[in-house]
Amino acid sequence: DTEVTQTPKHLVMGMTNKKSLKCEQHMGHRAMYWYKQKAKKPPELMFVYSYEKLSINESVPSRFSPECPNSSLLNLHLHALQPEDSALYLCASSHTSGRAYNEQFFGPGTRLTVL
Amino acid sequence: AQSVSQHNHHVILSEAASLELGCNYSYGGTVNLFWYVQYPGQHLQLLLKYFSGDPLVKGIKGFEAEFIKSKFSFNLRKPSVQWSDTAEYFCATLGKVSNRLAFGKGNQVVVIP
Numbered sequence: 610d611t612e613v614t615q616t617p618k619h620l621v622m623g624m625t626n627k628k629s630l631k632c633e634q635h636m637g638h639r640a641m642y643w644y645k646q647k648a649k650k651p652p653e654l655m656f657v658y659s660y661e662k663l664s665i666n667e668s669v670p671s672r673f674s675p676e677c678p679n680s681s682l683l684n685l686h687l688h689a690l691q692p693e694d695s696a697l698y699l700c701a702s703s704h705t706s707g708r709a710y711n712e713q714f715f716g717p718g719t720r721l722t723v724l
Numbered sequence: 725a726q727s728v729s730q731h732n733h734h735v736i737l738s739e740a741a742s743l744e745l746g747c748n749y750s751y752g753g754t755v756n757l758f759w760y761v762q763y764p765g766q767h768l769q770l771l772l773k774y775f776s777g778d779p780l781v782k783g784i785k786g787f788e789a790e791f792i793k794s795k796f797s798f799n800l801r802k803p804s805v806q807w808s809d810t811a812e813y814f815c816a817t818l819g820k821v822s823n824r825l826a827f828g829k830g831n832q833v834v835v836i837p
Contacts, residue, residue: 631763640823651814653826665824677747699768703823711756711818713825 613716615700620669624690631696632683632700641683642700642713652699653669659681659705690723697721725824726750728757728798728815730828738836739807745800745831747789747815757798758825759789763811767788771813774798785809 613634621630622659632641640659643650657665658677674686683700697720701713727750737743754774759771772783779791789800801814815828 614803641826642823649812649832651832654824655825658788701825705823711823712758712770712773713823714770715760717767 611614611626613700613702614712615698615716615719617719618705619720619722621724622687622690623724624692625688626690626717627688629687630685630700630721632685632702632716634683634702634716635681637661637680638704638714639680640703640705641671641677642701642703643683643685643717644701645717646699662669674702677707687713687721692723695721695723726755726817726819726828728781728814728817728828730831733829733831735831736835736836737805737834740804741835742785743800743802743833745813745815745833747798747800747828748796749798749815749817750796753837755791755798757789757791757799758818759783759787759798760814760827761811762814762818763783764786768814771800799801805833805835807835809833 616631636644645657646652655669656675661677676684697718700716701719703713731746731749757774760768761771762768771787772781773806774781781789787802791798813831816825
């Protein structure tokens with residue numbers, strides 16, 4: 610299984626809502642990532658988890674709260690978002706050691722619209 | 725930090741034409757270079773990657789890339805494109821320590837039937 614799955618595919622939320630994005634992989638990867646991608650732009654790294662611990666936070670606003678409950682799951686909790694947070698949110702995973710295995714596998718993304 | 729730059733962000737060409745997309749990386753010792761493709765409405769897929777060895781890398785869907793150390797380049801090529809190659813193409817490099825994947829700005833390629 611070389612797939613990263615993400616749910617939901619689409620999400621529309623108001624600025625006062627609380628919602629969560631979910632990501633799952635069963636490739637035995639111990640690094641997992643959240644990216645944000647605006648239209649026609651490259652993905653921008655938000656968070657990196659390594660061995661279920663947060664290793665990188667790219668100065669992301671606190672209204673985005675990541676969580677890694679176990680080695681296969683990654684969540685992104687959303688609260689009090691702004692319309693400019695509307696984007697495609699991508700999850701990725703990879704091995705953590707050995708250069709040849711650091712390829713990141715991407716999920717299909719969650720298309721988020723904040724009203 | 726390692727980074728990559730891409731040029732000619734918008735490329736329009738006809739079917740059967742040859743495609744070459746440029747990617748230049750910043751010098752940082754060890755290189756880990758990737759080309760990803762994102763078809764309209766779809767997720768990022770890895771086309772090919774280079775870590776070491778043969779500088780001419782074959783990828784999926786008939787794509788190849790050549791690593792030229794003297795030019796700090798990793799250009800993507802396809803001899804004859806099809807309409808289905810219409811997509812956004814991203815070059816990327818991986819940080820040595822942090823697993824931070826740095827993307828170029830992307831090339832939007834439109835193939836006209």
